[in-house]
Structures are given as C-alpha cells and as structure tokens.
Amino acid sequence: MIFKQLNKIACKTYLVGSEATKEVIIVDPVLPQVNEYVSLLKDEGLKLTHVLDTHTHADHLSGAGALVDHTGAVYVMHQNSPVRCVGFRVPDGFDCHLSDMPVKVMHAPGHTKDSMCLIFPDRILTGDTLFLDDGGAGRTDLPGGDAGEHWESLQKIMKLPDHLVVYPAHEYRGREPSSLGEQKKRNPNLQSRPKEAYIKWLTDMKLGPADWMNDVLKANYACTRDPSATHIPTDTPSCEMKGTMSPDLMEQQVPTITIAEVRRRLGTKQLDGTVILDVREPAELKGELGVIPGALNIPVGQVAQRLKELEKFKEKEIVTICRSGARAHTAAALLLKAGFRKVLNMSGGMTAFRKAEKTPQ
Incomplete structure (x- = not known):
C-alpha cells in the first residue's frame, strides 16, 4: 500500500x-x-x-x-x-x-x-x-x-x-x-x-x-482555481473547537508551571495558596490518567460562563491542567483576560504528570 x-x-x-x-x-x-x-x-x-x-x-x-x-x-x-x-x-x-x-x-x-x-x-x-x-x-x-x-x-x-x-x-x-x-x-x-x-x-x-x-x-x-480568491489567515486552528476565538485571546501570553514544581508542591503540601483547575470533561477524570486530589473541575467550554464561581480565587494562584496542555492554555488565557492575575498552565498536562511519576528522580 x-x-x-x-x-x-x-x-x-x-x-x-x-x-x-x-x-x-x-x-x-x-x-x-x-x-x-x-x-x-x-x-x-x-x-x-x-x-x-x-x-x-x-x-x-x-x-x-x-x-x-x-x-x-x-x-x-x-x-x-x-x-x-x-x-x-x-x-x-x-x-x-x-x-x-x-x-x-x-x-x-x-x-x-x-x-x-x-x-x-x-x-x-x-x-x-x-x-x-x-x-x-x-x-x-x-x-x-x-x-x-x-x-x-x-x-x-x-x-x-x-x-x-x-x-x-x-x-x-x-x-x-x-x-x-x-x-x-x-x-x-x-x-x-x-x-x-x-x-x-x-x-x-x-x-x-x-x-x-x-x-x-x-x-x-464554486470550485475556484484561484489561490488568492479569498483571504485566509495562515495555519490557524480554525476548524478545531475554539479555533476562532478572538485574536486577543489566542495571542494572550500564558505563563507555565513545570510538572516538577507541581509535584514538589503536592509532596510538601504547599498548595494552600494554589487552586488546581482541571478543565477536562468529567468523563475523562475517570480514565487512566485520573485526577490530582483536590482539583476543581470546570470543562474548558464552560469556563467563560462560570467565572463567578472562580471570583473567590481571584487573589490565589490558579494552575490550569488538562490532558496535554492545549485546553488548559485556552482556559488560562480566558482567566487572564478576565482579570485573574496569577494563572499558570501546567505544561504537558496530566499525560506528562503521570509519566513523571514513573520516571526515577
């Protein structure tokens, strides 16, 4: 073949x-x-x-x-x-x-x-x-x-x-x-x-x-043969869910936090000032990757509509997580644009988090 x-x-x-x-x-x-x-x-x-x-x-x-x-x-x-x-x-x-x-x-x-x-x-x-x-x-x-x-x-x-x-x-x-x-x-x-x-x-x-x-x-x-028939932004994720969010949101710079640092805080119980926000779908939380204990779950598609629920955490550090980091990046951008100042995306998501658990220190 x-x-x-x-x-x-x-x-x-x-x-x-x-x-x-x-x-x-x-x-x-x-x-x-x-x-x-x-x-x-x-x-x-x-x-x-x-x-x-x-x-x-x-x-x-x-x-x-x-x-x-x-x-x-x-x-x-x-x-x-x-x-x-x-x-x-x-x-x-x-x-x-x-x-x-x-x-x-x-x-x-x-x-x-x-x-x-x-x-x-x-x-x-x-x-x-x-x-x-x-x-x-x-x-x-x-x-x-x-x-x-x-x-x-x-x-x-x-x-x-x-x-x-x-x-x-x-x-x-x-x-x-x-x-x-x-x-x-x-x-x-x-x-x-x-x-x-x-x-x-x-x-x-x-x-x-x-x-x-x-x-x-x-x-x-109309079966155009003209490559310049209409303006098309270069290689944007336009057909993917959330692909055409507003340009200012897509361009929002999102700081990251490493898996190692999240694990360190979990291990030393230094999460009092940190909120873990898991933006996966509820069904995913029951899968092989599991959840981080104490994490708050709001699916990424609902974050914009549920900002009021997060207002009480506005002065705390919020770490967004998903499976691999893409949805968490979107959620973090939404929060930052909404005025939340201490938002970090856990790079690599739960996939990298679980992989790190299996890797000898």
Missing part, C-alpha cells in the same frame, strides 16, 4: 494507492500545493484516478478542481455536497476498491452536511469529523453544521474496530495518528454522554464562526 501525508501545514492531504498498479487517489488537497502534487505524481510514476474531499472545506481552498484539470482524475464527494464541479457523488455505505484495496464510505455529518470518512482495512481518514486527542473534532457551528448530527456520526465511529488508525484532515499541534481504540479513551468528543448533553456541551462553547470562513466555503462551492 502506498500511503503518504503530503503537506507540512496543519491541513492534511493524503495520497493512497496500490504498489502493484501505481494507481492512487489524493484526499483533501489544498489549492496552493497542486503543482507540488502534480510533480510528485510525475516523479514517482503514479497515476491519479480520483480526487476526494472528505467535506466542503471552510478553512482552505480545495485543490480538487485544479487537480482534475491537470490530470483528468474524477472528483469525488458525498452525494450531499453542494460543490458544483464534483464528477461522482457517493452515498453512505458505498463500497469500492482502490485497485486491490477495499474502501468504504461512511457519511458522517455534523461538521458539514457532506462530511464523510473513508474506511480502509487498517486505517480511517476521518476528515473533520474526528481529530486527535484533545483536538477533539471539527466545529459544528459553521453553515451546514449540526451538533446533534455530529453526535450521531460519532456513535457510528464508536462501533468501528479499535485497530483502525485515525488520520484526520487537520492537526494543529503536532499530535501523532493513533488507533481508534486510543481515541475512544483520550478524545473528549468520544466520551460517553447523551445526545442532549453533547449538544449542550458544544453550544456552551459559543465559538462564533469567522466571517472569512464563510467566504472560503463560497469559493469552494
């Missing part, structure tokens, strides 16, 4: 194909890199048969139309796609073969109406339906998004085999692909909660779509 991730940016493009026939497909291409893709195909003697977009993208311009122009490949999307130049529209459950490899299409709406996953025997390309670890999943508040539909799509994913390796359409913080079994343990969007609770959880985040993303959607509906 030929399998390559072609981009150095947060948007991920996958080349998949057969070693025997050298026939390949490209999934989720980005327009500015089309010439690079074409050169790679030529240099490696590969024949591009199909180009697929897992959904209509809101954060970058699709290179699918341009690739079709260059190679004559067939442009494939889900049958619900509004993109005008799609050549072949596939339904949910569509079974096909990429040369000698079986591939199954799974419709997975929620991020968009036309979102789909591609299931191979040993891996799954999840598009924006599912990201990695605390990256969670693609946002559901853009045109065509629906939190309830996303919950239903995730239930379908939960029924898939644990051995499948998850390859998303975006990765903003260097997380590595891992098995679906691991994601079921670690990804906050895959934690067990009723549909109504999931909808409330996402709604409470109050993300607010960015105007420029609506412009990108329109350009992709």
Whole structure:
C-alpha cells in the first residue's frame, strides 16, 4: 500500500494507492500545493484516478478542481455536497476498491452536511469529523453544521474496530495518528454522554464562526482555481473547537508551571495558596490518567460562563491542567483576560504528570 501525508501545514492531504498498479487517489488537497502534487505524481510514476474531499472545506481552498484539470482524475464527494464541479457523488455505505484495496464510505455529518470518512482495512481518514486527542473534532457551528448530527456520526465511529488508525484532515499541534481504540479513551468528543448533553456541551462553547470562513466555503462551492480568491489567515486552528476565538485571546501570553514544581508542591503540601483547575470533561477524570486530589473541575467550554464561581480565587494562584496542555492554555488565557492575575498552565498536562511519576528522580 502506498500511503503518504503530503503537506507540512496543519491541513492534511493524503495520497493512497496500490504498489502493484501505481494507481492512487489524493484526499483533501489544498489549492496552493497542486503543482507540488502534480510533480510528485510525475516523479514517482503514479497515476491519479480520483480526487476526494472528505467535506466542503471552510478553512482552505480545495485543490480538487485544479487537480482534475491537470490530470483528468474524477472528483469525488458525498452525494450531499453542494460543490458544483464534483464528477461522482457517493452515498453512505458505498463500497469500492482502490485497485486491490477495499474502501468504504461512511457519511458522517455534523461538521458539514457532506462530511464523510473513508474506511480502509487498517486505517480511517476521518476528515473533520474526528481529530486527535484533545483536538477533539471539527466545529459544528459553521453553515451546514449540526451538533446533534455530529453526535450521531460519532456513535457510528464508536462501533468501528479499535485497530483502525485515525488520520484526520487537520492537526494543529503536532499530535501523532493513533488507533481508534486510543481515541475512544483520550478524545473528549468520544466520551460517553447523551445526545442532549453533547449538544449542550458544544453550544456552551459559543465559538462564533469567522466571517472569512464563510467566504472560503463560497469559493469552494464554486470550485475556484484561484489561490488568492479569498483571504485566509495562515495555519490557524480554525476548524478545531475554539479555533476562532478572538485574536486577543489566542495571542494572550500564558505563563507555565513545570510538572516538577507541581509535584514538589503536592509532596510538601504547599498548595494552600494554589487552586488546581482541571478543565477536562468529567468523563475523562475517570480514565487512566485520573485526577490530582483536590482539583476543581470546570470543562474548558464552560469556563467563560462560570467565572463567578472562580471570583473567590481571584487573589490565589490558579494552575490550569488538562490532558496535554492545549485546553488548559485556552482556559488560562480566558482567566487572564478576565482579570485573574496569577494563572499558570501546567505544561504537558496530566499525560506528562503521570509519566513523571514513573520516571526515577
């Protein structure tokens, strides 16, 4: 099997194909890199048969139309796609073969109406339906998004085999692909909660779509071949939950505290003036990483709405923690912008905290 991730940016493009026939497909291409893709195909003697977009993208311009122009490949999307130049529209459950490899299409709406996953025997390309670890999943508040539909799509994913390796359409913080079994343990969007609770959880985040993303959607509906068709901020985590928070919040400098220092304070019981704020989801607290005794739990999506509960700690030092540090950084930025002066993010999160416990001093 030929399998390559072609981009150095947060948007991920996958080349998949057969070693025997050298026939390949490209999934989720980005327009500015089309010439690079074409050169790679030529240099490696590969024949591009199909180009697929897992959904209509809101954060970058699709290179699918341009690739079709260059190679004559067939442009494939889900049958619900509004993109005008799609050549072949596939339904949910569509079974096909990429040369000698079986591939199954799974419709997975929620991020968009036309979102789909591609299931191979040993891996799954999840598009924006599912990201990695605390990256969670693609946002559901853009045109065509629906939190309830996303919950239903995730239930379908939960029924898939644990051995499948998850390859998303975006990765903003260097997380590595891992098995679906691991994601079921670690990804906050895959934690067990009723549909109504999931909808409330996402709604409470109050993300607010960015105007420029609506412009990108329109350009992709029209199959633009112009890389400068609309302004796109460089490599921002725009499709991820909380990805388009206000620029001043994203740029907020957040001081950190080391795992060693937190462990030292715990060991010497010097936490009287410190509040540990765990911003993971309640279900995560029951997982393998456990909790720090005495920690206060407010999920990151609720911090902005529950600031009054934290007012009594405004003069104390607050240490925010999550699984790996990303959500804790967001929570710390929110608190600092709200006037809390002594806020620190525990670098590396609970993953690093537990690893340090196993490392000899």
